[in-house]
Amino acid sequence: MNKIAAMIGAGLIGRAWAMVFARAGWTVRLYDSNAAQLTDARAYIGPSLVEQQGAGLCDDAGAAQARIDYVSSLESAVADAAWVHEHLPERLELKVQIFAQLDRMVEAGAIVASSTSAIPASKFTEGLACRARCLVAHPVNPPHLVPVVELCGTPWTATATIERAHAIMTGIGQVPIIVRRELDGFILNRLQGALLTEAMRLVEEGYVSPDDLDKTIKDGLGLRWSFMGPFETIELNAPGGAADYCARYSDFYRRLAVDPARPEVWESEHVARIVAALGAPMRPSERTERTQRRDRRLLALRRHKITSSKTE
Numbered sequence: 001m002n003k004i005a006a007m008i009g010a011g012l013i014g015r016a017w018a019m020v021f022a023r024a025g026w027t028v029r030l031y032d033s034n035a036a037q038l039t040d041a042r043a044y045i046g047p048s049l050v051e052q053q054g055a056g057l058c059d060d061a062g063a064a065q066a067r068i069d070y071v072s073s074l075e076s077a078v079a080d081a082a083w084v085h086e087h088l089p090e091r092l093e094l095k096v097q098i099f100a101q102l103d104r105m106v107e108a109g110a111i112v113a114s115s116t117s118a119i120p121a122s123k124f125t126e127g128l129a130c131r132a133r134c135l136v137a138h139p140v141n142p143p144h145l146v147p148v149v150e151l152c153g154t155p156w157t158a159t160a161t162i163e164r165a166h167a168i169m170t171g172i173g174q175v176p177i178i179v180r181r182e183l184d185g186f187i188l189n190r191l192q193g194a195l196l197t198e199a200m201r202l203v204e205e206g207y208v209s210p211d212d213l214d215k216t217i218k219d220g221l222g223l224r225w226s227f228m229g230p231f232e233t234i235e236l237n238a239p240g241g242a243a244d245y246c247a248r249y250s251d252f253y254r255r256l257a258v259d260p261a262r263p264e265v266w267e268s269e270h271v272a273r274i275v276a277a278l279g280a281p282m283r284p285s286e287r288t289e290r291t292q293r294r295d296r297r298l299l300a301l302r303r304h305k306i307t308s309s310k311t312e
C-alpha cells in the first residue's frame, strides 16, 4: 500500500487531517472546490506544524509541509491515493454527491472514509461499487491535537476495511475506536449529547450558572477524564471496584435515569435563554484568540500525556 492520502475539503477538519497524515510521513493532496479555502489552509498549516514540532508532535515541520499538495481538481487529488477522506459540510446531499463521484475515481483497493459527525455511511454509500471499502472515520476537532477517531462501518463494509483503517489510524498516531454497528451520533457525540442536554437543563432550570457548570467539568470531572474514562473512574471510586460502585450508587443513578432532561431544552426559546445567560457574543478577534489559546493548551496537554505515558 502506498502512503498517499487525499483530503476532500480543506475546512477546519480537512486541513487538520492533512497535517496528521503529513507529519506521519504520508504524501497528502488537499482538495477544495473553493480556492480561498486552500489559501487559508496553507496559511494555517505552516505555523501550526512549526508549533506542533515545538511540542514534539511533529519531527520536521518543513518536511511535513512539503508533503502537502494543495489541489483544485478532485480527480488529481484521489489518483493513486490509498486513503481518501471526505470532509465536506454536514449535509447528506453533499455526501451522496461526492461519494458517487469518488466511486468513479478512486483506485481499486483505496479506503474511502468520511469525517461526518452524525450521518451513518449507509445513507450515502449503498449503491456504490466501492461500498465494501467505505466507512466513517469521525474525528474530534481539531484532529491534529485530539487523537481519538471513531471508525464506523456500514452493513456492507468489509471487515478487512475496518482492520486496515484501524491499522492506518494507529500508524499515523491517532487513537481509533470501533463502533460495532451504526447508530445516531456514534459514541462520542452520544456521550457529549447526554452531558450537554443535562447541562442545558440545569442552567435553564436555574440550578447553576453557566460559568459554574463549566468549572464543574474543567476543574472537576474533566481533569480525570483527560487520562481515564468513566469505567476506569468508577473502578477506583469504591473500595471493591466497579461492582461495589454500582451496588452503592445504582439507586441514585436509577432515580436520575427516570427523570432525564427533555428534548424541549433544545427548542429555540430555551436555547435563546441559555445563550443570553452565556453573556455577550464574542467579537471575531476574541473568538480567534480563544481558539488559539484552546489549541495551545491542547498541545501542552497532549505533550504532557505523551511524556507521562512514557515514564509510567
Ligand SMILES: NC(=O)c1ccc[n+]([C@@H]2O[C@H](COP(=O)([O-])OP(=O)(O)OC[C@H]3O[C@@H](n4cnc5c(N)ncnc54)[C@H](O)[C@@H]3O)[C@@H](O)[C@H]2O)c1
Residues within 6 Å of the ligand: 008, 009, 010, 011, 012, 013, 014, 031, 032, 033, 034, 037, 086, 087, 088, 089, 090, 091, 094, 115, 116, 117, 118, 138, 139, 140, 141
Ligand atoms: N468542526 C467540527 O467540530 C467537526 C468535528 C468532527 C467532524 N466534523 C465533520 O467534518 C466535516 C467537515 O466539517 P468542517 O467543520 O471542516 O466544515 P467546514 O465548513 O470548515 O469545511 C468544509 C469544506 O468543504 C468545502 N466544500 C463544500 N462543498 C464542496 C464540494 N462540493 N467540493 C469540494 N469542497 C467542498 C468548503 O469549501 C469547505 O472548505 C463535516 O461532516 C462535519 O460534521 C466536524
